Amino acid sequence: MTATQTRAETTPQETGPGSPAISLQGIVKKFGDFTAVRSLDLDIGRGEFFSLLGPSGSGKTTVLRLIAGFETPSGGSVRLGGRDVTSSPPFDRSVNTVFQDYALFPHMSVFQNVEYGLKLRRLPKAQRRREVEQALETIRLPHVADRLPSQLSGGQRQRVALARALVLKPEVLLLDEPLGALDKQLREQMQIELKEIQRRVGITFVFVTHDQEEALTLSDRVAVFNEGVVEQIGTPEDLYERPATRFVASFLGTTNLIEGALAERLTGRPDLHSVRPEHIRLLPLDRQPAPGTHGVAATVREVVYTGPATRYAVETDDGEVLIALAGNDGPTPAATRGDRVRLEWDRRFTYAV
Amino acid sequence: MNRQAVITPPSVRSAASDGPAARRSGALSRWLYSRPRVRLGALLVLPLAWLGVLYIGSLLLLFATAFWRVDTFTSKVQPAFTLDNFVRLATEPAYQATALRTIGISLAVTLLCAAVALPLGLYMAKVASRRVRTLLAIGIALPLWAGYLVKVYSWRISFTTGGPLDWLLRPFGLDAPGYGTGALVVTLAYLWFPFMAVPVYSALRQIPENLFEASSDLGGRSWATVRHVALPLLKPALIAGSIFTFSLSLGDYIAAQFVGGKTQVIGTVIASNINLNPPLAAAFSMVPLAVVVLYLLAARRSGALKHF
Numbered sequence: 001m002t003a004t005q006t007r008a009e010t011t012p013q014e015t016g017p018g019s020p021a022i023s024l025q026g027i028v029k030k031f032g033d034f035t036a037v038r039s040l041d042l043d044i045g046r047g048e049f050f051s052l053l054g055p056s057g058s059g060k061t062t063v064l065r066l067i068a069g070f071e072t073p074s075g076g077s078v079r080l081g082g083r084d085v086t087s088s089p090p091f092d093r094s095v096n097t098v099f100q101d102y103a104l105f106p107h108m109s110v111f112q113n114v115e116y117g118l119k120l121r122r123l124p125k126a127q128r129r130r131e132v133e134q135a136l137e138t139i140r141l142p143h144v145a146d147r148l149p150s151q152l153s154g155g156q157r158q159r160v161a162l163a164r165a166l167v168l169k170p171e172v173l174l175l176d177e178p179l180g181a182l183d184k185q186l187r188e189q190m191q192i193e194l195k196e197i198q199r200r201v202g203i204t205f206v207f208v209t210h211d212q213e214e215a216l217t218l219s220d221r222v223a224v225f226n227e228g229v230v231e232q233i234g235t236p237e238d239l240y241e242r243p244a245t246r247f248v249a250s251f252l253g254t255t256n257l258i259e260g261a262l263a264e265r266l267t268g269r270p271d272l273h274s275v276r277p278e279h280i281r282l283l284p285l286d287r288q289p290a291p292g293t294h295g296v297a298a299t300v301r302e303v304v305y306t307g308p309a310t311r312y313a314v315e316t317d318d319g320e321v322l323i324a325l326a327g328n329d330g331p332t333p334a335a336t337r338g339d340r341v342r343l344e345w346d347r348r349f350t351y352a353v
Numbered sequence: 354m355n356r357q358a359v360i361t362p363p364s365v366r367s368a369a370s371d372g373p374a375a376r377r378s379g380a381l382s383r384w385l386y387s388r389p390r391v392r393l394g395a396l397l398v399l400p401l402a403w404l405g406v407l408y409i410g411s412l413l414l415l416f417a418t419a420f421w422r423v424d425t426f427t428s429k430v431q432p433a434f435t436l437d438n439f440v441r442l443a444t445e446p447a448y449q450a451t452a453l454r455t456i457g458i459s460l461a462v463t464l465l466c467a468a469v470a471l472p473l474g475l476y477m478a479k480v481a482s483r484r485v486r487t488l489l490a491i492g493i494a495l496p497l498w499a500g501y502l503v504k505v506y507s508w509r510i511s512f513t514t515g516g517p518l519d520w521l522l523r524p525f526g527l528d529a530p531g532y533g534t535g536a537l538v539v540t541l542a543y544l545w546f547p548f549m550a551v552p553v554y555s556a557l558r559q560i561p562e563n564l565f566e567a568s569s570d571l572g573g574r575s576w577a578t579v580r581h582v583a584l585p586l587l588k589p590a591l592i593a594g595s596i597f598t599f600s601l602s603l604g605d606y607i608a609a610q611f612v613g614g615k616t617q618v619i620g621t622v623i624a625s626n627i628n629l630n631p632p633l634a635a636a637f638s639m640v641p642l643a644v645v646v647l648y649l650l651a652a653r654r655s656g657a658l659k660h661f
Contacts, residue, residue: 070566090569103567107585116581117571168571 019082021046021172021204022067026076029062036062038228040076044172044206044221049198051207051215054225055251063225064174064208068097081171096165097174101181102157104149110136110160111145117168135167138197155186162197172204179214191217212252216240224248240276242351249274249353256280256322257353266294272353279349280324282312282334283342295344298322300335310334314343412642419636430631438636448622452640455618458538459602463595465542466549470594473550475583478557479565493550496543501607508540509611532614540612541602548597556590557583592652599648603641 022044029037037059044050052060065071066078069090077086085093096117104113114135118128136142139159149157158178165173175194179187195218198205209215215222216236223233224247232244243249246257256275264270275294282300289295301321302313305328312324312335324343326334335341385392422433442448473493477486496504511517512532522528530536560583568578606620613621619641626634 068566068570070570089574090566091572091574095570097567097570099563099567101561101563103561103563105564105567105582116568116573120572120577164571 019079020044021048021081022206023079023082024063024066024076025079027063027066027073027078028075029059029066029071030074036228037066037073040230042223042230042233044204046171046204047202049195049205049207049218049220051209051219051222052225053209053212053215053222053251055210057227058225059228060208060210060223060225061176064097064176064206067172067206068095068174069093094171095174096168096170096172097176098158098161098165098178100176100178102149102161102178104157104161104164106149109146109148110141110152113149113160114164114167116164121168131167135163138166138200139163154182155190158182158190159193162194166197166201169201170203172206173198175205175207177208177210179209180211187214194218216252224251226251243274243353246272246353249351254323254325258320258322258350262296262316262318262320266296267350267352269352274351274353275322275345275349277311277323277325278309279345280322281344282314282324282326283344285340285342287342287344289342290344292347293344294347294350295342298341298343300337300339300341303335303337314341316343415635415638418632419639421632421635423630423632438633441633442636442640447617448637451617451619451622454534454616455603455620455641456644458534458541458616458618459599461538462541462545462602463549463598465538466546466598467553467591467595469542469546470550470553471587474554474557475579477554478560479562490554493547493554497547501544504544505540505608505611508536508543508608512536512540512612532612534613534616536612536614537609537616537618540608541605542598544605544608545598545601548601549591549594552590552594553587556587560586588655592655596649596652600641600645603644 020043022042024040024042027037027040027042028035040059040063042063052063054060062071066073067080069085069088069092072087077084079085080093080095105116108116111132114132115128118131123131132145133142136145139162141156141159141163144152144156144160149160152160158181161178178194179190182190191214194205194207207215207218216239219236221233221235222239224231224239226247232239232248234242239248240252243252243255249255249257254277256277257272258266258275259272260270263273267273285297296316298314298316300312301315302311304311304313307328309325309327312326313321314324315321322343385395418430419438420434420436421430422435422437423429424431442452473489477489481489509532512530513519514531518530519528564582564586565578568582573581604620606618606624609616609618609621610624619637623634623637626637
C-alpha cells in the first residue's frame with residue numbers, strides 16, 4: 001500500500017494538521033419523541049482507531065450515521081478535517097462506510113463492487129483496474145474478483161466491503177459492527193487483520209461495536225455510550241482500570257460493585273466502589289493481612305472451572321456476593337465449596353466510581 | 354410428507370375406526386399409500402384435463418383452422434390445407450401495418466407503465482410513510498376490481514370532444530387528442546398498470562435500504578444510484594411486468610373499439626373477420642401468439658424468469 005502512504009503524506013489538509021479528523025459539537029439527534037443522542041461533544045484524532053461502544057439502542061450507530069451523512073443532526077455540528085459538513089450529503093464527504101451486513105451490490109461481481117466508487121469518480125479504466133487489483137491484494141482476495149457476493153463466505157464479504165471503502169482512500173473509515181455476523185474464530189482473526197490494515201493505511205477508523213472485548217482489543221480510544229449519552233471516553237486501560245461510572249464499570253468486563261457498609265469498612269466511605277475479580281486473591285482465613293491491601297472474610301459458594309482460570313463466587317460475612325477470578329497456575333483448586341477464606345486485594349484496585 | 358399423518362399407529366386405529374365405513378376408508382388410504390402413481394394421477398387429472406383439453410386443445414383447433422378456407426359461393430368454412438391465409442396476411446400491406454402498429458402500441462403501453470411505475474414504486478417503497486404506502490397500494494389495486502367495460506367507458510368519456518380532457522387542456526391552447534392511437538395507448542396503460550406496478554413495487558421493497566446508502570456513501574448521487582443499483586436489481590420485475598402489459602395489450606380489441614377511433618389493431622381485425630372469414634381470423638391470431646412466444650423466449654434468455 002505504498003500509494004496510500006504517499007497520498008497520506010501529500011494530501012493537502014484543508015485546515016492544517018492540527019484540526020481533528022472528526023469533531024462533533026453539541027450533537028443532538030431526535031427521532032420523533034425519541035432522543036437517540038443528547039448533547040454529544042467528541043473529537044477524534046487523525047489516524048486514531050476509535051470505537052463507539054455501547055449496548056443496542058445506546059445511540060452509537062446513530063453517531064456513526066451522522067458522521068457518514070445518512071442522518072442530519074437535530075442540533076449541533078459535524079466537522080470533518082475542520083470542514084463543516086453538518087448538512088452535506090454522504091457523497092460529498094470524504095468518509096466511507098463498511099456496513100453491518102456489508103451491503104455489497106448483489107448484481108455486481110467483487111471487482112465491480114470495489115470499482116463502483118472509482119467509476120463514479122470517472123477515473124480512467126486502466127487506473128481503476130490497477131487500484132481495484134491493489135485493494136483486493138490488500139485484503140488478500142485477488143482470486144475472487146469475478147465472483148458474485150453470494151458466492152463468497154461471510155469473512156470474504158466482510159473483506160470485500162472493506163476493500164470497496166478503502167479503495168477510495170477516505171480520510172475516515174466508518175465500520176458499523178463489521179464483525180458481528182462472523183463466528184468467534186473468524187472474528188478474532190479479522191480483528192488482527194483490521195488493526196494491521198489500519199496501521200498500514202494510517203487513516204482514522206471509527207468502529208461501532210457492542211462487544212466490549214472487541215473494543216478493548218482494537219481501539220486507541222473508546223467512547224462508552226449509554227442511552228444517548230457518552231459515559232466515558234478514554235483508552236481501553238482507562239476504561240477498564242478506572243471506570244468513571246457504574247455503567248462503564250459493569251459494561252466493560254465483570255466487576256464487583258461494593259457500596260454501603262462493606263465499602264465504608266474497607267475504604268472509610270460508603271460510596272460505590274469497583275473491584276475487578278482478577279485482582280481478588282483467595283487466601284487461608286488465618287493469613288495476616290499484607291500492608292496496603294483490603295481484605296474481608298468470606299465463604300466460597302460456587303467454584304466454576306473455565307480453563308485458563310477458575311471463577312469463585314464468595315459470600316462475605318455481610319452477605320455480599322463477590323466474584324473472584326484466579327489463574328489456574330498453582331496447585332488446583334485454591335479453594336472448594338464451603339471453604340472459609342480471606343479475600344484480599346491491593347488497595348489501588350479499589351476504585352470509586 | 355409427514356408419514357405419521359398418513360399412517361395411523363395401530364393402537365389409535367383400532368380405537369378410532371369403530372364402524373365398517375371408517376375401516377373401509379382406512380383401507381382405501383392404505384391402498385393409495387402404496388401406489389404413488391395413482392395418487393399423483395388423482396391429484397392432477399382435473400388440472401391436466403383443463404390445460405390439455407380446453408386450453409391446448411382449443412389452441413390446436415385454432416391453429417388447424419388457420420389452414421382451412423372459406424367457400425366463396427356458400428361462405429361456408431371447409432377443412433383443407435392451404436397457406437393462402439398466411440400469404441394474404443404477409444403480402445397485404447394493411448395487415449402488415451396493423452400487426453406492426455399493434456406491436457408498437459403494446460411496446461408504448463409497456464414503456465408508459467414502466468415509466469410511471471418506477472418513480473411511484475420508489476416513492477412508495479423508500480419514502481412514503483406506512484399509511485400513505487397502504488393507501489397507494491390500494492389505489493393501484495383498485496382498478497383491478499372494477500369492471501373492464503366501466504374503465505374503458507370512463508376513458509371514452511374522458512377523451513370525448515368537449516370532455517374532461519378537452520376542458521383541462523383548452524386553457525393551455527391545446528385540443529384533446531380525441532379518439533385515436535394516443536388515447537388507446539393511455540387507456541391500455543391504465544388498464545394494465547397494476548400488472549407492472551405491483552412487481553416493481555414489491556421488488557423495490559426487497560432491495561435492502563443500505564444498498565442505497567452504500568451507493569451514496571461511495572459517491573453516487575440519486576441518478577447514479579437509480580441507474581447502477583435500483584434498475585439492475587429491478588430488471589426481473591420490469592420484465593415480469595412487461596410480459597403482462599405487452600401481451601395483454603397485444604390481445605386487446607375492445608379498448609381499441611371504444612377509444613381507438615379509426616386505429617385498427619390485430620384484435621379488431623380478428624373480431625371483424627371472426628364471422629366473415631374464420632380461417633383468416635385464426636391465421637391472424639397466430640401473429641400475437643407468435644410474438645408473445647418470442648417475447649417470452651427473449652425474457653427467459655435475460656434470466657428474468659429464473660424464479661418461475
